[in-house]
Amino acid sequence: MASELEPEVQAIDRSLLECSAEETAGKWLQATDLTREVYQHLAHYVPKIYCRGPNPFPQKEDMLAHQVLLGPMEWYLCGEDPGLGFSKLEQTNKPSHLCGRVFKVGEPTYSCRDCAVDPTCVLCMECFLGSIHRDHRYRMTTSGGGGFCDCGDTEAWKEGPYCQKHELNTSEIEEEEDPLVHLSEDVIARAYNIFAIMFRYAVEILTWEKESELPPDLEMVEKSDTYYCMLFNDEVHTYEQVIYTLQKAVNCTQKEAIGFATTVDRDGRRSVRYGDFQYCEQAKSVIVRNTGRQTKPLKVQVMHSSIVAHQNFGLKLLSWLGSIIGYSDGLRRILCQVGLQEGPDGENSSLVDRLMLSDSKLWKGARNVYHQLFMSSLLMDLKYKKLFAIRFAKNYQQLQRDFMEDDHERAVSVTALSVQFFTAPTLARMLIVEENLMTIIIKTFMDHLRHRDAQGRFQFERYTASQAFKFKRVQSLILDLKYVLISKPTEWSDDLRQKFLEGFDAFLELLKCMQGMDPITRQVGQHIEMEPEWEAAFTLQMKLTHVISMMQDWCALDEKVLIEAYKKCLAVLMQCHGGFTDGEQPVTLSICGHSVETIRYCVSKEKVSIHLPVSRLLAGLHVLLSKSEVAYKFPELLPLSELSPPMLIEHPLRCLVLCAQVHAGMWRRNGFSLVNQIYYYHNVKCRREMFDKDIVMLQTGVSMMDPNHFLMIMLSRFELYQIFSTPDYGKKISSEASHKDLVQQNSTLIEEMLYLIIMLVGERFCPGVGQVNTADEIKREIIHQLSIKPMAHSELVKSLPEDENKETGMESVIEAVAHFKKPGLTGRGMYELKPECAKEFNLYFYHFSRAEQSKAEEAQRKLKRQNKEDTALPPPVLPPFCPLFASLVNILQSDVMLLIMRTILQWTVEHNGCVWSESMLQRVLHLIGMALQEEKQHLENVMEEHVITFTFTQKISKPGEAPNNSPSILGMLETLQNAPYLEVHKDMIRWILKTFHAIKKIRESSSTSPVTETEGTVMEESSKDKDKAERKRKAEIARLRREKIMAQMSEMQRHFIDENKELFQQTLELDASISAVLDNSPVVSDMNLTALGPAQTQVPEQRQFVTCILCQEEQEVKVESRAMVLAAFVQRSTVLSKDRSKFIQDPEKYDPLFMHPDLSCGTHTGSCGHVMHAHCWQRYFDSVQAKEQRRQQRLRLHTSYDVENGEFLCPLCECLSNTVIPLLLPPRNIFNSRLNFSDQPNLTQWIRTISQQIKALQVLRKEESTPNTSLSKNLENMDQLQLPEGFRPNFHPKNPYSESIKEMLTTFGTATYKVGLKVHPNEEDPRVPMMCWGSCAYTIQSIERILNDEDKPLFGPLPCRLDDCLRSLTRFAAAHWTVASLSVVQGHFCKLFASLVPVYNFGDLPCILDIDMFHLLVGLVLAFPALQCQDFSGISLGTGDLHIFHLVTMAHIVQILLTSCTEENGMDQENAAGEEELAVLALYKTIHQCTGSALKEIPSGWHLWRNVRAGVMPFLRCSALFFHYLNGVPSPSETQASETSHFEHLCNYLSLPNNLICLFQENKEIMKLLIESWCHNTEVKRYLEGERDAVSYPRESNKLIDLPEDYSSLINQASHFSCPKSGGDKSRAPTLCLVCGALLCSQSYCCQTELEGEDVGACTAHTYSCGSGVGIFLRVRECQVLFLAGKTKGCFYSPPYLDDYGETDQGLRRGNPLHLCRERFKKIQKLWHQHSITEEIGHAQEANQTLVGIDWQHL
DSSP states (O other): OGGGSSSSSOOOOHHHHHOOHHHHHHHHHHOSSHHHHHHHHHHHHHHHHSOOSSSOOHHHHHHHIIIIIIHHHHHHHHSSOHHHHHHHHHHHSOOOSOOOOBOOTTOEEEEETTTBSSTTOOBOHHHHHTSGGGGSOEEEEEOOSSOBOOTTOTTTBSSOOSOHHHHGGGTTOOTTOOGGGGSOHHHHHHHHHHHHHHHHHHHHHHTOOOSSOOOGGGOOSSOOOOEEEEEEOOSSSOHHHHHHHHHHHSOOOHHHHHHHHHHHHHHSEEEEEEEOHHHHHHHHHHHHHHHTTTSOOOOEEEEEHHHHHHHHHHHHHHHHHHHHGGGOHHHHHHHHHHHHSOOTTOTTOSHHHHHHHTGGGSOHHHHHHHHHHHHHTTTTSHHHHHHHHHHHHHTHHHHHHHHHHOOSOGGGSGGGGHHHHHTSHHHHHHHHHHHOHHHHHHHHHHHHOOOBOTTSOBOOOOOOHHHHHHHHHHHHHHHHHHHHHHSOOSSOOHHHHHHHHHHHHHHHHHHHHHTTOSOBOOOOSSOOSSOOOOHHHHHHHHHHHHHHHHHHHHHHTOHHHHHHHHHHHHHHHHHHHHTTSTTOOEEEEEETTEEEEEEOOOTTTSOBOSOOHHHHHHHHHHHHHHHTTHHHHOGGGSOGGGOOHHHHHHHHHHHHHHHHHHHTTTTGGGHHHHHHHHHHHHSTTTGGGTHHHHHHHHHHHHHHSOHHHHHHHHHHHTTOHHHHHSTTHHHHHHHTTOOHHHHHHHHHHHHHHHHHHHHHHHOOOSBTTBSOOHHHHHHHHHHHHHTTSOBOHHHHHHHSOOOTTSOOSHHHHHHHHEEEEOOOSSSOOEEEEOGGGGGGOOTTOTTOOHHHHHHHHHHHHHHHHHTTOOOOOOOOOOOOBOGGGGGGGGGGGSHHHHHHHHHHHHHHHHTOTTTOOHHHHHHHHHHHHHHHHHHHHHHHTOOTTOOOOOOHHHHHHSOOOTTTOOOOHHHHHHHHTTOGGGGGGHHHHHHHHHHHHHHHHHHHHHSSSOOOOOHHHHHHHHHHHHHHHHHHHHHHHHHHHHHHHHHHHHHHHHHHHHHTHHHHHHHHHSOSSGGGGGSOOTTTTTSOOOOSSTTOOOOOOOOOEEEOTTTOOEEEOOSSSOOEEEEEEEEEEOTTOSOTTOOOSOTTTOOOSSOOTTOOSEEEEEEEEEEEEHHHHHHHHHHHHHHHHHHHHHOOOOOSSOGGGTOEEOTTTOOEESEEEEOOOOHHHHHTOSOOOSOOOOHHHHHHHHHHHHHHHHHHHHHHHSOOSOHHHHHHHHHHSOOOTTBOTTOOOOOOSOHHHHHHHHHHHHHHHHHHHTOOOOTTOTHHHHHHHHHHHHHHHHHHHHHHHTTOOTTSOOOHHHHHHHHHHHHHHHHGGGGSOHHHHHHHHHHHHHHHSOOSOOSOOOOGGGSOHHHHHHHHHHHHHHHHTTBOSOOOHHHHHHHHHHHHHHHHHHHHHHHOOOOOTTOOOOSSOOHHHHHHHHHHHHHHHHTTTOSOOOOOHHHHHHHHHHHHHHHHHHHHHHHHHHHOOOOOGGGGSOSSOOHHHHHHHTTOOSSTTHHHHHTHHHHHHHHHHHHTSHHHHHHHTTSSOOOOSSOOOOOOOOOOSBHHHHHHHHHTOBOTTTTTOBOSSEEEETTTOOEEEOSOSTTOEEETTEEEOHHHHHHHHHSTTEEEEEETTTTEEEEEETTTEEEEEOOSEEOTTSOOOTTSOSOOOOEEOHHHHHHHHHHHHTTOHHHHHHHHHHHOGGGGGSOGGGO
């Protein structure tokens, strides 16, 4: 970029540095025309300071601007040195009692659910922690940026408006004291002058629209030809498009283009080229051409550099003004006055108006700056906040119009400030009254939805992207309306009434346009071709739901308003209906001697709409009339007599019939759009103002008309009138073999209609319909939700409707109806219904979906069976209706209802298969039950002398009418009671009969003469007893039959075992699990067990049989048979690392022979323990590869495993694997077949022998490498070289393994080498054996650490897969040398040995402090056979093992003593020093002498011995595991329990003396030499002199970082974290590494880095440096744990933070306070310790395919 531009910024102009602020200010004070002076100064200096070249230098520009431009203004303002002046102002100023802190993006905000007036009232963290609300129920969210803290605003909080900090400032608040009294006259005058000029200048230059000339008073004399090509942000184009375009237009690199794009996105504009006009114009044309193809092009302007300079300074000025007014309230007041002063041009000419109205033309950065200024000035000064609100309301329509055209998010638009005024109750009321705000908002809204149909209803065409976008913007108006209504008035003035009703009129206009929108007609014949647009209408309905509810709440607060609103609503409904009834012929219906006139209308043939907001609003208001008792106080004011009930119920009824018909399958051909509409109609988000209100409207209608008429109209609408008005319909149908579908449809419609009647009578839990309060309503909802199943808090909240404050009211009542059960390690806390609430369960609860209803019925019956009750689910006892709805119950005893019941029961008695259904009967029984309960209530609550009008029992006892004399309803029930086909309903029928007799009893006892028990009851009782006896008999028979069958079965089983004895014996002997080998066989358990050395316990060989999971064939593991393998996964690991900053620079040259004790990066091998034949696995893997190639050609999706890296899933358990380990017999027994001589050398002799052998080998090596000079010379050398006795260096042992085993040894070795070093596989590489030994050692170490951290015994029961893995891995590592080159392995042994015994000078060997001794031990032991196989002098392998182990142990003890920290702890436990203590002291003195007294002073022996024991313990534990698996000696039983530290047992097992120091005493001479050689190393000296560090022992286990208890402190920490790359910009997705605690800026272009040739995000890059490819992160804004492995693998994991209800909140959607759950955090840590992160990701990705598609590497 820079190359093609003129040289970098020229040297700073001298004149700038000489310009003195004080003098300039002095000049201005004298000036007559201040404006001209200031403007000249700016015209001269601004272009000299800002925009002097292609790349901005903000620091330098700001410094100069402050000195030359802002300095003079500060001097002028103060009239003295600003440093003094401002501090004086601050002292006289009273601090504000408002907090006013403006939130950054991602900062935590808190809202109190108990005290906030509405959810938009929030506190910043500091105020929250100092307020009373921290102990209340609060919500925590992260800010989107831009709002501010409401602490100190008394209107925002019901109580506790001040935190402790701001409370101090409230003490001496005078009412409306003028802040200007604290300023002197001349300061006020000067402030006016300078503010007026500067503010005007800033507004003028920011709203300036010409691109190449300045306002005349700012023009420069000489004008240069320097321009910027300025690119502006829009929300249409993606990052990728912009980056690509810029690379073409201004040929920059991708990195630069990303930088430009990020800045444009952040600040709203950025210059992308600097130069002359032509040069910039050319770039502009390329950009416009490239981005204008599909959409509107990116906005680009070529601007003169001086304009850009002035605009940059304009922004600087506004920020400066914002900081200046912070010094004094007086200055703030002056700035507000200047801003709101009307200019010369009258209306809308004040500076504030000008800025607001040009908001959509400004770029993002400028908008942010001036919004911030408004917030810190106008909104902090209560007097001017009011004036600003009025200006805002006056310009509201224009601002919203601009917003519609603009494409930026609402957050950066000035319209977003509406939340600051409209939610303040006093401001909102003032705006409603003075500016008619409600009407303005609604009218503006209506203006933007222009499309109407012929009837004037809204019409939404197909949803295109641009329309959806526009519609989304329009919805923000609804949000504003919600803000205005959110706080309800307590006192009404006449003005407020009048203006509210005007607004209500406008609102009714809006609803009128929605009444009947999106009408639908049933498709007959063929399926609908194009799904109609339905979403827009429902989105509108959903957004308006709360507004409609709030309108009703406002109406309810004032009787006059309620009456007026009711009248208005009714009038509008009449208008809507005026056009509906024309042309539909009237028709008369008659049943049972009742007749009614209605219109002919058929839902299944005509148009019908689901949107009826006007009817539903009227229903709501009608309920309020009842609730507030206005209906009884002022009946004369209400038009109740004019109501025509049939008209009211017509449309809601059609809507409910539509739902019934859809359920009956009559509308299938209308496609999914209708199914979705019905779903939302009942959904918890909409039902409050849709379905619920339709039910209320029908209840209103029924309560005002004859129930018989209502039922007839209903039958007619349900298209069932024919069925019930023709007698003997059932017989007719069954005689004709008629259309099956039709019969099915009709029976479903009958069920639905009965359900509707149940709802009309039973749903009275709405305050105003029934005599209940809101708490009862919520309780009932909760009871019915929990009767389906126990639920978590969040599920329950989701199933309850929220009010406008996002509250459901659940917490206040939940304790009364449910118990809470806490969660375990997984899962979440659950609420369970209290048993005593079960009696309130209503099977036909109207908010159940079909599925929920059947689940609830199942659950409740199950409960009753468990409690040994009968399984009837009778209707619950209901609260009484309010007087306005009291007549509703008569529907149950109306003639038509009884006819319907009788008809259906008749069908049931006739058992006519095609007309009745069980659910029809169940509903009828429920209705009968409801009527009986109702009558019982009436009887129990009756007053003296009152006649009871509800006589259901008498009516059901009467038989039918004359002609066919059908039996009475009661009679039919008694008949049905014993019908065999009604098993399920028996209990219910019995309950009905019982209740009937109970009611009869009450009636009789209330009448004077007591009548003897009726026949019926007696009969019923006896039948009941009979029934019981019958049941008992049946149960007894069933029990005997069961017992007989069981006896037969066990008999057969015994026979089978007897006949197949041999078979059973075999299975018992050869337990298929490999782990069976471990069981302590009785032979060895009595003796002392020793794991190594000549005295090693000999274990009888156990044969091992395994089964291949692929071909199911069983095979014995032998040396010469085909190889069997375990699926395994090798990965690099830093879990044990003590230094994560280490990093292999060049893996090709790196030598891994010695592992540093900081274990900075190891290779871990894990396995799932499943066994396959090698050839079966090979076949399986080839098929996986072939499949992968086919897949790549087909789809470009990732799989959860990476085949190119050799990964596959275990065929059985789908565990991620990348190689296989061969199964082997203990290798030592195979090599060690030579005789064991009795006289084995001691340590000193053995070291001498080995040293000679090594020297001999080295000489031979040299010989081979130097070309033969002369034969004779060589021979001489051979003579000099005394070959040790019995050593044959030219002998090569035969490899005992079969070809296939050898191949597998190579395969696994190469895989370990490839993964561990990140290099290409090369089986010949000399480093392969080292990597195999290293992986064996590292895996054992990591397992030892896990067992230690969890306090488990070393040889306790290990999980099978771990046990198999360790055994196979150790045996593999011991056998691997047989497939490596002998000389290479010998070479490794020589170097390893030489690091302890300086035999031969190898040059760069590490010092004793820099070797991990366990890795060294494993390497030496496993490489030793390569040397020993050429030694025929009779030294056994076991002896070598023992001496190597003793030698390494001693080296380790010296290591511990050198590095042990010698603090004395003040605990002088000098109680009789034992031999250990004395021995350690002696050894320490030796070391002290060898190091030339550089070692610290000698501490106490007790202390030293304690250090040695603790330090050497992990090494001994690892060694015990290693030798146990290597030699197969069972572990001593003492180490299988987990009480003590087992130090003595381990020493015995490893044939060490209990006093380890004896080792040194036994081999005094040689050890003295060795210790000297170790201590004389320069590195040891440097360490002792404090010039370098060393690892001290025992090494602490690594843990994940400590997380804070309260989640909000994490959010707070992250909100202060800014992206390290893009200068101080807040990071959008701050992510915390749980391993090292680093905060990263994830998921953004700014922090991408290049890794192995690919761009990766910050987290992926961090995994490579911190976890060698594996990472565990916490995404702070989402509260989500992220696991990453490599570039393509990742998954989300549930976070360790839970709310009080035991649930996680991923995405922080609910905002409940979250606290750390230690157990869950430990679980994540355990996954990490066990190296299971990659496996966890694999399982997650297999289970959830969407995870595979995510670009993990960009996180």
